[in-house]
Amino acid sequence: MTSDASMKQSKWLVDDATNEHIPKILALFHAVFGQDMSEAQWDWKYGGGRGAGVVVRKDDEIVAYFGGMERRILFNGIPVTAFQSGDSMVAREHRGTLSKRGPFFLSVAAFQDRYLGYGRPYLISYGFPNERAMRLAERLGMYTQIGALFEIYWPAEASVNFRSVPFDFDDGGHRNALETLWHSMAEEFDRRAIGVRDLIYLAHRYRDHPVHSYIIHLVFDSGDRVLGIVVARKAKHRLVLVDFVGRRQEFRNLVCYAKSLADKERCSEMFGWMTDIDCNLISGTGEKPKELPLRLPFGVYREGLDPEELRDRWFFMCGDSDFW
Structure with a gap:
């Protein structure tokens, strides 16, 4: 289906992305970012009705794409x-057209208009x-800022205050522990916006990722209390702290465990x-935030939810994106 946003343009056509567009979108991804996205990764993101997108075309050439995924x-x-x-993404040769007649605007506007x-x-x-x-x-x-998050660095540091086991998705005890942890976390963020972190989500997001291998640990303190x-x-010499499931009062302990994991992983x-309003939950862990935060957007091109209802309400970590 061609978007109404394209009808006013003589140079570009804007369509819903379909399976026939996938090879050209992946080629555009490689040209723009200098790396490949496999069809398996595309399917992990968009397959089974999990995502949607639009393409901007000049004749048969795809010059821009905008899309994303559903998140509970x-x-x-x-x-x-x-x-x-x-x-x-926008093809390099068309990035100079930054007006409301350009492919970047058309891709975002058409998507917001339709979805x-x-x-x-x-x-x-949301996005990053x-x-x-x-x-x-x-x-x-197209966007207004509704919050910010910080890139944070910690030194690796050994600790004997914790023990852990790899999370077993088939183990009933582990599944029950996750259910309890997520239920407690959800209650503590009940006046916020937070991505669901249940078994279905963790399995698809981390266990079944077609490219990255994740370390998923159930963490205990020295007295065998679940934290x-x-x-x-692992990303070269650095450990990426991707996600937590747990109560806010345990965030410092979970950071300290992750620092010890970084040490074990050399x-x-x-x-x-970490979203800026939640950085206090991990203070005192040796954290070194990057000076300038990443700004969080909210789409305002079409009438919808008042941005004030979401301002400083999100809880985000690396895993809430699709690229860590």
């Missing part, structure tokens, strides 16, 4: 399906654009994300 969240304690903006806002499939959206894309989208009236679940991934440091 809790908003004020109520289950909602949100949309994570995951992939935005986001009142009377459309998704009322809530780089600063250049964020500034451009703000200038074009939470830590998800991490990483020199650990890296992670």
Whole structure:
């Protein structure tokens, strides 16, 4: 289906992305980012109705793509399906067209017009654009900032205060522990917006990822009390702290465990994300936040939820994106 946003343009056509577009979208991804996305990774993100996107064409050439994935969240304690903006790309030779007639604007506008806002499939959206894309989208009236998150670094540090076991998705005791941990976490964030972290989510997001291998540990203190679940991934000399499931009062302990895991994995440091309003939950762990935070957007091109209802309400870590 061709979007109405394209009807006013003589140069570009905007269509819903379909299976026939996939090879050209993957080729555009390689040209823009200098790396490949396999068909398996595409299917992990978009297959089975998990995602949607639009393409901007010049004749048969795809010059831009904007799309993303569904994410089950809790908003004020109520289950909602949100949309994570995951992939935005424009062919290099067309990036100079940064006006409301250009392919970047058309891809985002057409997507929001079709999928986001009142009377459309998704009322809530989020994403993690780089600063250049964020500034451009703000200038074009597509996004407004509703929060920020910090990139944080920690030194690796050994500890004897914890023990852990790999999380076994088939073990009944582990599954029950996850259910209890997530239930407690959800209750503590019941006036916030937070992505669901249940068994179905962890299995698809981490266990079944077609490219990355994740360390998923059930963590205990020295007295065998369950502290939470830590998800991490090695990236060269660094351990990426990807995700937590647990109560807020245990976040410092989970960070300290992850630092000890970085030491065991022979990483020199650990890296992670934390929304700025939650950084107090991990203070005193040797954290070193990057000076300038990443800004969090909310789509405002079409009438929908008031941005103030989501301002400083999200809880995000690295795993809430699709690229860590």
